[in-house]
Amino acid sequence: MTPDQEKQRSELAKNILENPVFQDAIKQIKQELYGEFTNSPARDSEGREKIYLMGKMFDVLLVNIKSVMETGKLNKKQ
Helix, strand or coil, X not given: CCHHHHHHHHHHHHHHHHCHHHHHHHHHHHHXXXXXXXXXXXXXXHHHHXXXXXXXXXXXXXXXXXXXXXXXXXXXXX
């Protein structure tokens, strides 16, 4: 990928992360996952594990988008 393409991807990632609709969606998803986790029955360890994994995968998605943004920022400095 060329430096210009990385800069463009960085700007797109930044726009996504700073988008108020996306930020609201993040908050809502985290609240729903937390609610599902805390309201799950004690005997449903498999269900809680799935919710936990969904939360982790959600975090991986956010880290990936942030990584794209940071890569472009580093290229701008160079």
